[in-house]
Amino acid sequence: MRFVGRISAQRFCLPLVLAACAPEGLFADEPLPAPSVSPKDADLVATTAARRVWSILAAIEQSHVAAPTRTELARAIAVTLCWPDEFSSSDAVGDEFGRCRDADEFVALFARRWREERRPTGSIKQLAETVVKTLEDGGKWGHFRLWTKKEYAVQEQFRGNRYVGLGVGLARNESGDALFSFIVPGGPAQRFGIEAGTLIMEVNGHSTKDEPLEAITGWVRGPVGTDVKLKIADRGRGTNRVVTLQRGFVRFDTVSGFGQRGLNFKPLDSDSIRFHDDLEIGYLNFRDITGSTLQELRDAEVLLRKAKVRAVVLDFRNGARIDTFHQARLVADGLLDGGTLWHWHERDAAPRTEMADRECLFRGLPLVVAVDKDTSGPQAAIAAALQDAGRAVIVGTSPAYDGLVTTGVELADGEHFLEMGTAKIVRSRADHQWPLMPDFEAPVLAIQPDGSIDEPALTVTKPASPNQPPPRVVIRTPPSPTQDKPTTTEPSDTKPQGTEATAVDPHSPANPGSVITALTDMAKRLSQRQRTPRPRVPIRQDPIELARKVIRELIDRGSNELKETTNRD
Amino acid sequence: MIDRRAALCALLASLTCLMTGRSDDALNGETNLPSARWRRPVAVVVLDDGRHAVVANQRSGSLSLLDLEAMRVIGETQVGESLSDVAAFPSRTASSDTSAPLEATRWLACDDTAHELLLIGRKSDGFAVTKRLKVSPFPVTVTVDSSGSHAFVASLWSRTISVVDLARWQGEASVNDSPIVRTVRLPFAPRAMCYVEDSAKLIVADAFGPKLAVVDPQAVRVESVRELPAHGIRQLRLHPTQPRLLLTHQMLNRLSQTTFDDVHWGALMVNCFRSLLLADVLDPKRDLLQHGELEYLGQPDHGAGDPSGFVMRPNGSIAVVLSGTNELISDDGHQQWTTRVTLGEHPTAIALAAEGTRAVVVNTLSDSVSVVGLSQSAVIGTIPLGTQPELTAVDRGERLFRSARLSHDKWFSCQSCHVDGHTNGLLNDNLTDGSFGSPKRVLTLRGIADTPPYAWTGRFNTLADQIRHSVRSTMQGEPPTDGEVNDLAAYLRTLPPPPGIGSSDKAAAQRGAALFERLECARCHARPTLTSDRIADVKLKDEKGLAKFNPPSLRGVSQTGPYFHDARAASLKEVFAKFKHQLDRELTADELDELVEFLNGL
Incomplete structure (x- = not known):
């Protein structure tokens, strides 16, 4: 039984859609003041920049599972804040910032240093991103990523597989006209009959001429059920027309079948659910782990049982950024028949042991999980839980995942979210550590991205x-x-x-x-x-x-x- | 040989002369039944002729006799104070004469207010109670073996199964010879039951939580009590042709969170139809679930809240009543649960009629019976059981409480976790405690009228605030109107505390009461409600470090296990022996027993 409204989307479109869904104003950011600007004017911008950096450091100090001190953090990013001169090393600079007791002191120090020292140029946004990237590149505290609140909301929509929009991709042609570069199957635009290549002249009365694509996307997005008025010209026709579409949920499958990786795949059916209709081995490819994955697996089980498969291969060789650890927890729980998933260590909380219940998908069917270096953290966590429970055999090459759970933390400025490590997963078997080591190590070369088997085994x-x-x-x-x-x-x-x-x-x-x-x-x-x-x-x-x-x-x-x-x- | 048609005509004639003559008023068999009243049908039996059905009404304590072809009530008789179930069994005198099923059938009904089993026969002017038998308090279901020799009565709050020798009961036995030949005590409150003839075993399901027991009624022994990932097990049936046990239930996942995503995608609560291999159920050494099959009713965008009674048609397809969505959902025989038919308000019990082509469903809160044509997936007719009174706030509140429309996409109702106003005893991770990651045991709602503040943390001072939070946050539903909140509160205030299982040793219970005083338990669990508005640190911490809780009321505490916010104590004994709750010394074995005896009596 399939869930209503499930759409198969083309694999490549997801990053484009992600990009196309950036809200308006994203890059409309204040540049950092040049040295020649008057101190008074410079101060206002510098203050904003400083406050943003402060809120980043404060969030990490409060929420990161490794509990880094402010001084450690400040030292790590000192070179981004201001360049050291011959009188002070970057550590000394870092210590100076680290000694600030509150936001005001930090801002004052930053502004003073700004006026006195050589400093990076760019925009506030770029400064913040440089700070975050520097922290990540430092390698001590894992992954970091900064999002605006609007961008993060879109990420959360994807994570819950409840993205709201019209289901379109935006681009400009050579003449500079805005058009729908692709239409997501099953989305509101497709249901309305809009085709790829349609030119868009106006959105809700705003002209699209010379507007950045991100701005246009911002107009297109909105709450589910609300209307968008478009003035469009169908490809090949000269005339314009005005249409009103309703924003709706655009669903993206996360689980696909054999031969379905890449551009054109169809929903799971009795053919794609297995390696080949002569074989009794089921195959499921996990593009992402999102809110709908568990439900999709339940639907897939109905097909697999009907096909009378005798084992199932789970292909985790994808690194999807929208995978979430919470959904990984639910998928691992769904695949395990009781027992321990892992131990969850959060900061400032006692470690808790997470137990699976006895709802068990594919009960009685042996599982084999394929992993490689692209396997995302949540997918690696699922694979590790399955390996530790003896529920699945892991094949492939080791993913780099180190057990860090990243979630988004809202910054004090109320405008941003910072993804960072907020918990650690300790594996349920004491003799198993990170990174996940496959039971059978082999370069997984036989199955090509388009599903064909090269030099078939x-x-x-x-x-x-x-x-x-x-x-x-x-x-x-x-x-x-x-x-x-x-x-x-x-x-x-x-x-x-x-x-x-x-x-x-x-x-x-x-x-x-x-x-x-x-x-x-x-x-x-x-x-x-x-x-x-x-x-x-x-x-x-x-x-x-x-x-x-x-x-x-x-x-x-x-x-x-x-x-x-x-x-x- | 009685001419069948003549007999039925005679029967109908004798029954119809009892009608008052007002065509819009279903019949009163006895003149003491007022005209507009709530009947609240809860059980239905269809006779072998496929044409007649008997409905047990809880509120009116009456049995309604229905003609399924004429689509109307042709008789109603008050037989008790409130009826919780009815079962038919063939009369000893009629043997194999099936030509006059109404003549040939006797009835057993449970009265859950008078705590009686009623033996009911037919009289020329309706039904008549032949005998009444006191049973363990709160009988809720009765089932009969196929030979009609024994009946099994499940009593909810007293947690017993009574085995009744029907032959002895119907005969002229002496007063000392009780027809209740055996009583089996269970470690949970029972409801749904299923008797397996071949092995003479009774399978009994927990009314609230995840337990399934196998009872040997002959040997008076509980052979096994096991758990499955389930709660709200509303019906057990044997597969008609295969050695399998069929059941409906829900599953609540304690790792899920009450977020929109987890509710929407069926990760928090799912509604299920399950089939287990009978051999796996009956043999405690086997894995209960190893040959089981699980089907998920409902799907994202279209939940299937609160599966209840079900039937399996001769062609193998299944129809399940969804009490929370007021629908009958059926599969096509290939696990595609695509067909839904809308019924009345809060349908619950169902029976097959007309050789499996029709289903008869009682709509408990709208006092009617829906007759559904299963092949055409349509309601053929709705039979009103009587004139309904105006809805009061309490009535409206109960409808809301039991309706899945309060939750997003109708995945579940308040009733789903707070089964019949009580609790399924499981853990739920919601934001009532302010965060995710520390699931807490579902609290009972029985007796909450006078025990604010609410929630484990005592966060809500009024019932209205708690209700608003639960509907919006936990159920991800639309914000309820003030009227709806008031109605729900009005309904909840009518729920009495759960009756305790009772203490068997009164003297020990008294000593336990004294110990309760000496240990100063009343500092938090103060009379008369056996709780207080304190937020106290009792050396328990949740996963987030939260250490202060509002003490739950101890009224009916024997029914509210497992204990503590995370259900860490499986029994009252463990509360003291394992966790030394608020004790500065170990209790002796006697003290422990006495204290538990006292608490059982609350």
């Missing part, structure tokens, strides 16, 4: 006509190294030497239901091969072992060996 050949023999499943296994050769993984464009191919006829009477049997047999043979001495993962007749072997074959694109780690057991 697993191919199915469809017969051209009904009279031809039924499809054969061809499995390529990696060659085994000799005993004294060091283990290396070398990607190769040519077929690796010594590749075995085991052809299995899934419909042959000799092998009833035999794709799985063949793979199991092959798995046993693989395990019995001599490899370089390393702790051996015991092979059991266990469905999760089977899924491990299947996915190992699928993601092997010619690397000569898979490095098995023994995080589990």
Whole structure:
């Protein structure tokens, strides 16, 4: 059962939509005063700049989970506030700022330094962003990002999958006319019949000529259910017309199926829910983890059960900025059958252990999670919780995530939100640390971004006509190294030497239901091969072992060996 | 052989002569029933002929007899003070004669005010109570085994199942020979039940929270009590053809937050239809959920608040009553819950009629019965049970309380967490305590009229403030009007504290009372309400470091577990033995028992 109003959006459009949805006035920011400006005029702007910096530091000091002191922070950003001269090091400058007891002292010091010292130019906004970037680049306290209140509200809309607008992208053509560069499927504009390429002359009576796109977007956005009056010219026609559209929710799927990454994907169905209709392995690709993800997984389960899959692959190889840890918590809870998710350490609060309940999606089906360096923090947290509970096997390459939970904190100026680390996730297994280490480490090369399998590890050949023999499943296994050769993984464009191919006829009477049997047999043979001495993962007749072997074959694109780690057991 | 048509005609003739002759007034079987009154139907049984139905009315204490083809009430008889359930069983004398089902049937009804089980037969002018049997207080459901030899009565607040020997009861037994042959005590308040013939076991569901028990009524033993992720389990039924147990319930996730997003996407509260393998239920060593199937009713933009009674049609499709949205939702047999039919106000119980092509649903708060054509997914007719009085503020308040329209997209109602005004005993993470991240146990609303301030933190001084906050913030609903707030408050004020389970040893309870005095528990739990308006530090801290709480009232405290703001104490014993609540010394074993006896009696 699908939820009403769910739209499949094109992958690429999301960053554009994000950009296009910046509200008006974003860049209309005061420049920092030049040295020649009179002290009185300079003071007003400098004061604003100083107050913004102060509010950033104060928020971090109060809310960051690492509890940095003001002095530490000031030292870190000293070079952005004013350049040290030959008489004072940046640490000394930082200490001076760090000693300010309140906003007024800070502002006064900043203004004085401003007049006396060499100072950065640009705008207040740029100064604030430089401060934030410097803190992030320093690497001590994790990720930071500054948003205006309006921008942050849009982010929160995406995070809740409740973005409100018309579902359009804006651009300018070569002549400088504003137009709708794309139309989000299922959004209010599409439902109204607007097409991509339509020129926009006016929005609610405002002319779009010479207006920045962000300003136009600001006019287009508004509360759900309210009207927007557009004067448009359909592409190819000369005449203008005035239309009134209603702002509505524009939904973006977060879970897509096999072959659906990239530009054109359709909603999940019985074909895309699996690797291929010959296989009994389900596949779900997580573009984002937002408010609707859990519900989408519930819907996907109905399809997967009907398709009678025997294992599910969860593809987490995306780094989506709108992923949220709260939704990650709910998805991990949904995938686990009781047990501990993790330990949540917030500042100024006792650590709490978060437990999953027994609502368990895909109960009884082994899970394999694919990760790589692009895996977002929330996705890595889910993968870690699944690994710790023994619920899923993790394959791929290690994501860099270090356990820091970032949330947005409102600044005292009431105008901005600063994303920063406000909690730490400690994994439920004491012997498991960050970063997440996959159980099977391999460059995940076999599945391309558009869903095709390059140099396929697993191919199915469809017969051209009904009279031809039924499809054969061809499995390529990696060659085994000799005993004294060091283990290396070398990607190769040519077929690796010594590749075995085991052809299995899934419909042959000799092998009833035999794709799985063949793979199991092959798995046993693989395990019995001599490899370089390393702790051996015991092979059991266990469905999760089977899924491990299947996915190992699928993601092997010619690397000569898979490095098995023994995080589990 | 009785000519069936003749018998029915005779029956109808005898019943219709009781009508007062006013066509807009459903019938009064007895002349002492006033004309405009609330009946409040809560249960329905359809006779084997598919044509007649019997409805139990809680407020009027009457049974209404309905003709489903003529679409009207053809008889009503007051049989008790208030009825909570009715069940049919074949009469011993009629054996296999199904040609005259009304003749052949006897009825059992629970009276939850008189605390009686009623044995009811048919008289030429309606129903007649043949016998009344005192049962454990607050009988709420009755079910009969297929042979009609035993009946099982679940008593809510007294937490018992009574096993009644129907043969003995119907016969001329001596006074010393009680028809109640066995009584089983449960660790929770029971409501929905299901008897499994093959194994002679009774499956009993918690009326409020997540527990499911298997009872051996012969051996008087509770074989297992288990939990599933569920609350508000309103009905249990056996699958007609497969060895599975079917149930409706809700799930409240304590990791979710009462934000718009979590409510909208069904992450906070979901409404479910679940099927469990019977073998997994009956064998305590097996994992209850391993072969279970769970279906989510409702979807974003279109919630399905408060699933209640349900039926499974012969073709395998299922129809579930949504009490909170006033609808009947059905699936197409392939897990697509797409069809909804609008019913009356707060529908609850449902039964199949006309060989499974029709469903009969009682609308508890609008005193009517909806007859639904299941294939055409449409209401064929609505049968009013009688003239309804004007709605008072309390009536309006109850309708609001039980209606999911107070929440965003109708995902849930006040009733969902505060089941029947009480509590599901689970944790909810909302902003009443000022932050997310520290879920707290849902408080009972029974008896809150005289116990301000409200909420764990005592944040709200008036009921109106608490109601406004709950509807807007916790339920993410539209702000209620002043009228709605007043009505809800009026309704809530009528709810008495939950009756305690009672103390079995009065002497011990008295010693416990003395201990309560000596330990100065009354500093926070002062008579008469056994609470106070203090905000006290009792050495308990929540995840956010909050350490001061308003003490909950101890009236009916035996019914309000688990205890403390985060439900850390599973029982009253644990409150003192494990958590040493406000104790500067250990209690002796005797003292502990006596104190608990005293508290059980509150």
